[in-house]
Amino acid sequence: MPPWVKPLGVTVAFLAMIPFAVIARARVTASPDPRIHIIRDMDNQAYFKAQSSNPLFADGRAMRPPVPGTVARGEDELDDHRYRGTTPDGATYVDAFPEGLTVDAALLERGRGRYQVFCAPCHGVAGYGDGPVHHQALAAINRGRPGMEWVTPTSLHAENVRGFQVGRIFHVITNGVRNMAPYGAQVPVDDRWAIAAYVKALQASQRTED
Ligand code: HEC
Numbered sequence: 001m002p003p004w005v006k007p008l009g010v011t012v013a014f015l016a017m018i019p020f021a022v023i024a025r026a027r028v029t030a031s032p033d034p035r036i037h038i039i040r041d042m043d044n045q046a047y048f049k050a051q052s053s054n055p056l057f058a059d060g061r062a063m064r065p066p067v068p069g070t071v072a073r074g075e076d077e078l079d080d081h082r083y084r085g086t087t088p089d090g091a092t093y094v095d096a097f098p099e100g101l102t103v104d105a106a107l108l109e110r111g112r113g114r115y116q117v118f119c120a121p122c123h124g125v126a127g128y129g130d131g132p133v134h135h136q137a138l139a140a141i142n143r144g145r146p147g148m149e150w151v152t153p154t155s156l157h158a159e160n161v162r163g164f165q166v167g168r169i170f171h172v173i174t175n176g177v178r179n180m181a182p183y184g185a186q187v188p189v190d191d192r193w194a195i196a197a198y199v200k201a202l203q204a205s206q207r208t209e210d
Helices: 005-028 080-084 105-118 132-142 166-175 189-205
Strands: none
Touching: 080 166, 105 189, 166 189
C-alpha cells in the first residue's frame, strides 16, 4: 500500500462529515433569509399583512370588509320558514313544516333521539320539565348552595305550550327563550325541525282528554 493512501482516506472521511455537520447546524439555528428556492413561481412577493394599513383606501385598512349585503356562500338562510320558523314578514310563527321536509316515522325517530340528547336533561324524557338537570339543581339549592337560582324548565304539556305552532317550538330551540339557552349553534336546522315534530308528537301522546 503506498504511503499516501492512509492520509488520503482520513482526509476524505473528514471532508465527508462536513455536509452533515452543516445540516445539523442549520436544523437548530434560525436564519432571516428565505430557503434556497430555485423555482420561485410567485411565492415571494410584496403583500399587505393582516391588520396592517394601506394608504390606498380611505379608511387606511389593508383588510377590506365585505361589501354590504354580502352573503357567505352556503349560508344564505333567506328562507324565514325554514330558518326562523316564521312567515316572511316575521309577524307570525308558521304552523307547518318547511318545504322538502317529510314528516314521517324516520323524522320522528330522529327527533326523539335528538330530544333525548338536547332537551330531556332539563325538560325530562316525557316533557314535564322534570329532567335530571332540574333535580340536580333543586338538590344543590336544598344543600344550601349560596347564590344559586334556578328557573324550572317549562312543562311542554303546559296549556300555553301545547298551543305553540311548530314554528314557535323551532324558534325556541333555535334562539332560546328568557332563561333557556339557544341550541341553534349545536343542532343542525333539520334536526331542530325533527325535535319540533317530536315535541308535537309528545304533546299529543299525553293528551287523552280530546
Ligand atoms: C339547560 C336546561 C334546558 C334545556 C337543555 C332545554 N330547555 Fe327548554 N326551557 C328551559 C327553561 C329553564 C325554560 C323556561 C325559561 C323561562 O321561562 O325563563 C324553558 C322553556 C322552554 C319552552 C317554553 C318556551 C316559552 O315560550 O314559554 C319550550 C317549548 C322549550 N323550552 C323547549 C325546549 C326544547 C325543544 C329543548 C331541546 C332542544 C330544550 N327546551 C332544551 C330549560 C332548558
